Amino acid sequence: AQSVTQLDSQVPVFxxxxxELRCNYSSSVSVYLFWYVQYPNQGLQLLLKYLSGSTLVxxxxxxxxxxxxxxxxxxxxxxxxxxxxxxxYFCAVLKAAGNKLTFGGGTRVLVKP
Amino acid sequence: xxxxxxxxxxxxxxxxxxxxxxxxxxxxxxxxMFWYRQFPKQSLMLMATSNEGSKATYEQGVEKDKFLINxxxxxxxxxxxxxxxxxxxxFYICSANRGNExxxxxxxxxxxx
Numbered sequence: 001a002q003s004v005t006q007l008d009s010q011v012p013v014f015x016x017x018x019x020e021l022r023c024n025y026s027s028s029v030s031v032y033l034f035w036y037v038q039y040p041n042q043g044l045q046l047l048l049k050y051l052s053g054s055t056l057v058x059x060x061x062x063x064x065x066x067x068x069x070x071x072x073x074x075x076x077x078x079x080x081x082x083x084x085x086x087x088x089y090f091c092a093v094l095k096a097a098g099n100k101l102t103f104g105g106g107t108r109v110l111v112k113p
Numbered sequence: 114x115x116x117x118x119x120x121x122x123x124x125x126x127x128x129x130x131x132x133x134x135x136x137x138x139x140x141x142x143x144x145x146m147f148w149y150r151q152f153p154k155q156s157l158m159l160m161a162t163s164n165e166g167s168k169a170t171y172e173q174g175v176e177k178d179k180f181l182i183n184x185x186x187x188x189x190x191x192x193x194x195x196x197x198x199x200x201x202x203x204f205y206i207c208s209a210n211r212g213n214e215x216x217x218x219x220x221x222x223x224x225x226x
Contacts, residue, residue: 032213034214036217041204041220041222042219042220043117043119043206043217043218043219043220044157044206044208044217045217046214046216049214051213090156090157094213094215096213099145099162099210100147100159100162101147101159101208101215103156103157104156105155105156106155106156108154
């Protein structure tokens with residue numbers, strides 16, 4: 001079975017400062033990795049994903065994540081956050097041969113002016 | 114991108130009544146849909162996997178007679194919470210599978226009085 005650990009439940013950060021959200025996973029088989037963002041009272045939106053190829057993946061709004069197989073990590077970073085980045089962020093893994101997502105506990109990012 | 118809708122977005126019902134939530138894939142066909150439950154400030158908990166034309170697969174601890182799932186077409190899955198009680202109050206989110214990615218609906222907030 002897979003498991004996903006998001007080490008930080010809450011991350012306060014000032015506007016225009018960098019942020020890193022940590023995600024570690026465990027799995028005995030190959031997995032795909034995802035980051036989702038959830039704004040209050042809304043569903044989840046895909047932020048970025050790693051399926052194969054380059055280990056550094058980027059989103060259109062400045063987030064990036066790097067797949068590190070040896071450390072089984074998929075940390076999410078943004079060099080300069082905006083107030084609008086305040087949200088809950090979920091890391092998730094999907095078995096390459098499966099269809100069920102396993103979610104981490106989530107990290108709440110609060111961007112302060 | 115793929116769009117998944119849910120209806121209603123919010124519902125308030127009396128204890129003992131049943132509530133039906135619809136999940137639709139608007140621009141693609143989904144043989145598999147998923148139903149999640151999310152408590153405040155917590156991660157998503159998979160309740161069941163909905164398979165078009167066959168019985169749903171429920172996760173351990175989820176009562177199949179209480180949470181009835183029907184996936185009668187390739188674009189619609191429904192979740193019926195039967196004989197709802199206040200402890201069933203939660204945010205219910207569905208997702209639909211397309212390839213190796215899941216697309217999430219906006220969620221339904223159920224409040225049982």
